[in-house]
Amino acid sequence: MANQKILIDAFGADFPDQIIEGIAIALETVKDVELVVTGNAKRIEEVLSDKTVDRERLEIIDCAEVVTNDDSPVEAIIKKKNSSLSVGLKTLRDREDVGCMISAGNTGAVIAGSVLILGRASGNDRPTLLTFLPNDKGGFTCLADCGANVDCKPHHLLKFGEYASEYSQKVLGVENPKVALLSVGTEDKKGNAVSKETFKLLKESNLNFVGNMEAKTALSGDVDVIVADGFDGNVLLKSIEGTAKSVAGRILALLKKHASKNGDMAFVKKAFDELMELLDFNSQGGAILLGAKKPIVKAHGSANSQTVVNTVKQAIKICKSGY
Amino acid sequence: MANQKILIDAFGADFPDQIIEGIAIALETVKDVELVVTGNAKRIEEVLSDKTVDRERLEIIDCAEVVTNDDSPVEAIIKKKNSSLSVGLKTLRDREDVGCMISAGNTGAVIAGSVLILGRASGNDRPTLLTFLPNDKGGFTCLADCGANVDCKPHHLLKFGEYASEYSQKVLGVENPKVALLSVGTEDKKGNAVSKETFKLLKESNLNFVGNMEAKTALSGDVDVIVADGFDGNVLLKSIEGTAKSVAGRILALLKKHASKNGDMAFVKKAFDELMELLDFNSQGGAILLGAKKPIVKAHGSANSQTVVNTVKQAIKICKSGY
Numbered sequence: 001m002a003n004q005k006i007l008i009d010a011f012g013a014d015f016p017d018q019i020i021e022g023i024a025i026a027l028e029t030v031k032d033v034e035l036v037v038t039g040n041a042k043r044i045e046e047v048l049s050d051k052t053v054d055r056e057r058l059e060i061i062d063c064a065e066v067v068t069n070d071d072s073p074v075e076a077i078i079k080k081k082n083s084s085l086s087v088g089l090k091t092l093r094d095r096e097d098v099g100c101m102i103s104a105g106n107t108g109a110v111i112a113g114s115v116l117i118l119g120r121a122s123g124n125d126r127p128t129l130l131t132f133l134p135n136d137k138g139g140f141t142c143l144a145d146c147g148a149n150v151d152c153k154p155h156h157l158l159k160f161g162e163y164a165s166e167y168s169q170k171v172l173g174v175e176n177p178k179v180a181l182l183s184v185g186t187e188d189k190k191g192n193a194v195s196k197e198t199f200k201l202l203k204e205s206n207l208n209f210v211g212n213m214e215a216k217t218a219l220s221g222d223v224d225v226i227v228a229d230g231f232d233g234n235v236l237l238k239s240i241e242g243t244a245k246s247v248a249g250r251i252l253a254l255l256k257k258h259a260s261k262n263g264d265m266a267f268v269k270k271a272f273d274e275l276m277e278l279l280d281f282n283s284q285g286g287a288i289l290l291g292a293k294k295p296i297v298k299a300h301g302s303a304n305s306q307t308v309v310n311t312v313k314q315a316i317k318i319c320k321s322g323y
Numbered sequence: 324m325a326n327q328k329i330l331i332d333a334f335g336a337d338f339p340d341q342i343i344e345g346i347a348i349a350l351e352t353v354k355d356v357e358l359v360v361t362g363n364a365k366r367i368e369e370v371l372s373d374k375t376v377d378r379e380r381l382e383i384i385d386c387a388e389v390v391t392n393d394d395s396p397v398e399a400i401i402k403k404k405n406s407s408l409s410v411g412l413k414t415l416r417d418r419e420d421v422g423c424m425i426s427a428g429n430t431g432a433v434i435a436g437s438v439l440i441l442g443r444a445s446g447n448d449r450p451t452l453l454t455f456l457p458n459d460k461g462g463f464t465c466l467a468d469c470g471a472n473v474d475c476k477p478h479h480l481l482k483f484g485e486y487a488s489e490y491s492q493k494v495l496g497v498e499n500p501k502v503a504l505l506s507v508g509t510e511d512k513k514g515n516a517v518s519k520e521t522f523k524l525l526k527e528s529n530l531n532f533v534g535n536m537e538a539k540t541a542l543s544g545d546v547d548v549i550v551a552d553g554f555d556g557n558v559l560l561k562s563i564e565g566t567a568k569s570v571a572g573r574i575l576a577l578l579k580k581h582a583s584k585n586g587d588m589a590f591v592k593k594a595f596d597e598l599m600e601l602l603d604f605n606s607q608g609g610a611i612l613l614g615a616k617k618p619i620v621k622a623h624g625s626a627n628s629q630t631v632v633n634t635v636k637q638a639i640k641i642c643k644s645g646y
Contacts, residue, residue, distance in 0.1 A: 150515035184557040192473035216565030234507040235538040242539030243566035254594035271577035
């Protein structure tokens, strides 16, 4: 479905005005995109008032409530029926002309809402959060699950692999994606009770399963999909983020220490600017929640207007792929 | 016991000659150290033949067998009774004058042997492997477990915290070490089934437990001890190693790309040389196996002569601490 509308939950993120500004930029820069936006209509109109926006391609659904990061996820979905998130999920569920939703709100509430409001895809009992690791080959490696699900059973992990592999193929255009299982060694028998059972299921599946992998090669780009329990996937994702920041900071400090003259740091700055782009986890847009009836793009809570534009492009790609 | 001897398993590592050369250097450079070495006596004598070594402080125990990395850990301990590892462990167990053992051999076999030959410390059923993360404050953060134990129960994790905290205090001299639990969020209730139960046990313990931590702050140096199941600890350790290497490689490539003249890279080289020292996981020596009747220093399989010297110094420190 090439021309589906994209729904944006404009509230619940750290900076709602940034989301609204991003909506204006997306309408201006992304050809033919049609957006449905949920949130406080008064505030949305205020922020848009000084902008030139094609109102033919923008629909605003006024919502009285907001789910915040302090809300308990399930409670927020059950009690705040008029939140921008809940109304967004209902709209995504009920309207055929809406293909995908974007939210930068409470991650737990988005996941809970995907099950309680949108509903699970058939044959699945746990939606998975897929993220993208910027790898050494200049591409992105899919990691599923990156934190939505802990205490997973082997059949959940198999599903995560299936969803991520399908996404890699259909949306990212990877032919026959290589799927690996995160473990403590590359040998077939290395792992814990759940990973050893999962290994067998993946081996028997139709996926292009290449075996166990260690966290030290997560950024190598040797595989397209990394399957992990959400606890381990979260540890992997966050340690990559933290280590990248720590190491970059240490190198910069050392370069400053060893630089002998003022001009020395000019090219260093250029190199670090480019590094930050390479390591930007948000440059692909957001994480993707797969396994509910329609896909949801989960942007970072601190999303700015550029993030909104990136996620809109990502959502269009997903809709066009027929995922 | 200040003057205990250090036992070194000279075989089973990737480069036994390097271990033997390290023994010669340790005898020459580490004041008063007395070493007991297990392994192929003929080869040890050959490598030592052109070196000046104080034989008064060196005892060699000839062993006909070697445990290799291809051996199954438990089987190797049961079947190869005359290996340098098995004889070393028996010697460590039986001789009061030997305080600590160093091995760079098969990690699984060292762990299996610590239980089957050396025996568990009272009240413990799982020895833990403690490693040291080079943190942003220039110190080292203890991580237990880093891969010896998967599928841990909460009471195992509590023990890991107790061992690591005691080590941090007695051997590293940290007053009242801060202990944190690796989880997927900093909030008290974040985690999986095992970590949530472990949180309660740590909270009730006598440890200076500061709560849950995320992998992204593992290198911050904000805590002294990180407690984790060996699966997660291994993911954390290896992703730190892999990411550090990946990010350093990317920065170096970018610096080369943006350097405009030959002289530009001279100070970059200095900075990277210093970085490699900062990030050297082996500069502290090896990982420490705690929870058996005596501590074992587990050096990397690719240990060189300098690693041996570092681990000997580490072993002496452990013996002197009364751990």
